Amino acid sequence: MDSDPIAYPIGGAQAPRRPRVAIVGSGISGLAAAHTLTGLADLTLFEAGDYFGGHTHTVDVTLPDASGRPTTFGVDTGFLVLNQRTYPNLQALFRQLDVAIVPSDMSxxxxxxxxxxxxxxxxxxxxxxxxxxxxxxxxxxxxxxxxxxxxxxxxxxxxxxxxxxxxxxxxxxxxxxxxxxxxxxxxxxxxxxxxxxxxxxxxxxxxxxxxxxxxxxxxxxxxxxxxxxxxxxxxxxYTVAGGARQYVQKIVARIPDARLNRPVRQVLRDGAGVRIVSDGAVERFDAVVLACHSDQALALLGEGARADERAVLGAIRYQPNRAVLHTDxxxxxxxxxxxxxxxxxxxxxxxxxxxxxxxxxxxxxxxxxxxxxxxxxxxxxxxxIDPAQVIGDYGYDHPVFDLAAIRAQAQVPALQGQQQTFFAGAWMGYGFHEDGLKAGLQAARALIDAHGLLPQAGEAAARRAALPGVFA
Known part of the structure; x- marks a missing residue:
């Protein structure tokens, strides 16, 4: 899986130990960071839920087709659409992964x-x-x-x-x-x-x-x-042909250590890096990308959160929403x-x-x-809604972009990399898929810079291979 021939740090004639990086959260931000860092770091992706993708959640549905025969297909219940004007990084990612998109509607x-x-x-x-x-x-x-x-x-x-x-x-x-x-x-x-x-x-x-x-x-x-x-x-x-899980599956397939149903309980930081506490395990990493909601990141840092992290991460509120998939x-x-x-x-x-x-x-x-x-x-x-026509019931939280949130967003860059901790999430932008993707790319870029992960020989090739948003 990890066969990138140019994945060694600047200045190294031979590849030393790659940094071990934990990514907490498999939504678009975590997947973007993982996709960018694959081949440059030893990654472990932690996902608390029972599917990868976060708000990219494609559900299998079986209903009769036009001829009356039962057919199974994917239905997106979270992320649904993108456009050519304001989703440049997402389009680039889909092209890189060979993920097909088809015209959609925003009526x-x-x-x-x-x-x-x-x-x-x-x-x-x-x-x-x-x-x-x-x-x-x-x-x-x-x-x-x-x-x-x-x-x-x-x-x-x-x-x-x-x-x-x-x-x-x-x-x-x-x-x-x-x-x-x-x-x-x-x-x-x-x-x-x-x-x-x-x-x-x-x-x-x-x-x-x-x-x-x-x-x-x-x-x-x-x-x-x-x-x-x-x-x-x-x-x-546009929408993703066959459901947005197409891109999720392709990114996850390249991550050797991707863990479902593995909630992180605590992130402990010290001079040697970070320790990730999950159920029954404490593991040492060189850095962590907290690709989750800001309030979740703050809870994971707990008493170890610095004052500036508390001020920024605590300023953004969330609205819980219920999504029901049905045919009524x-x-x-x-x-x-x-x-x-x-x-x-x-x-x-x-x-x-x-x-x-x-x-x-x-x-x-x-x-x-x-x-x-x-x-x-x-x-x-x-x-x-007629209970007999309900297919699924899901919960999604969305950021609330009030004045406090807008002011907090401007302070996020100052947090990046402090104590080997990097933050990523759609809450850093407008709350949409392109925002989450950009945040994941920016976190990965900050980590690359902090650890000198671009190869000295072949750096230009590495930059060309990266998504445009990484080194823009």
Missing amino acids: FSVQAPGAGRHGGPLEWSGSDLSSVFAQRANLGNPRFWRMLADIVRFNHLATRLAKRGDDLGDGSPLLQPLGEFLAQHRFSDAFRDWYLLPMLGCIWSCPTDQMLRFPVATLVRFCHNHGLIQVTNRPQW ASVMPTERKAWAAWNYARGVGAHAAAAQVCLHYWINRLQPLPTPQPVIVSLNPSTG
Whole structure:
């Protein structure tokens, strides 16, 4: 497995002992670090769960195909899509691993109980003009037309703000809470409740009242970079053919010591490196990559965490979310024209600004599936799902990107490598797959530099073989 002929440190005529590196967590960050360090260090990958991949979680499902015959296929329940514009490192990784991607869809719909005609539900989707007015009564609804006008106005205003760059000094409009921003610019309640909060809550899997407290910078930068506030020239989205576990399996196959169901209980650090405490074992390593959530990393360091680590890692909060994989189409919009890839549904009786985000992913539109039967992943379902149609139930935690988190992110580089400890996670960016991948590459690069792992002879070849994000 480990046959890299140029894996020896700078200055060594013969290869001395490679550093022994523990990677805690097998999500995209841990896998990125492991992929980069394979052949340069002796790696041990620790995964507490019963599958590798973290939020990359592909589940086997068996349903009838178009001819009625049972067929088994993979369904992604966490990471689902990427685009060509803002996922450059992930695209490079997939090319390197020969992982095929196919076109996908990022259409979006909203269901708002009680907001429609005669107190019924309001339903609309942005797929096309027909789906926008899936309920034809909205053609005569002035609040609905005001929402559409505010969408265009918000997109122009947010684009201008996004182009300000990294202006996050005191008094910057980018630090203004979203709720205050909307009030200052007189955006309508309909725009807030029927479009913006549902969209942003779906993106960050976060209750919408929390979103109103987020600094404007969090949303305008992400939405601008991902083409979500553009009317034209939006990026094409893609998904992994056969499920995202394709890339996970290829990376893990190259790691000689990858351990499932092996939770790390504690990380102890001293002048000689680190000790990893797991169930029934204490092992010595030269360095550790904590490729897990920041609160998990802090818990593993325990009383040994330094003050700066406590301040940074402790500043980032997480939102627990429940994902249910099922085939109960009753959760989808009543109007079939309003069905989209992402379907936001506000709970009955819940005010939009106080609602726990409920989102129904219509997987048939996101992934090419061999079945005509609707396959749905519901995030925090607000209505009952037929238990007979439930396939699986999973928990995923997502970072909350409030002002404290944004300020903490800027301090992460100063932590890297201290006491042979390196941090990686999507919490260091916007919380998405490209962010997790970049964090893993950066941690691996920092470790490579700290231990002089690039070969002196053949360094140029090693750099060419690496993913672009490692040495950019």
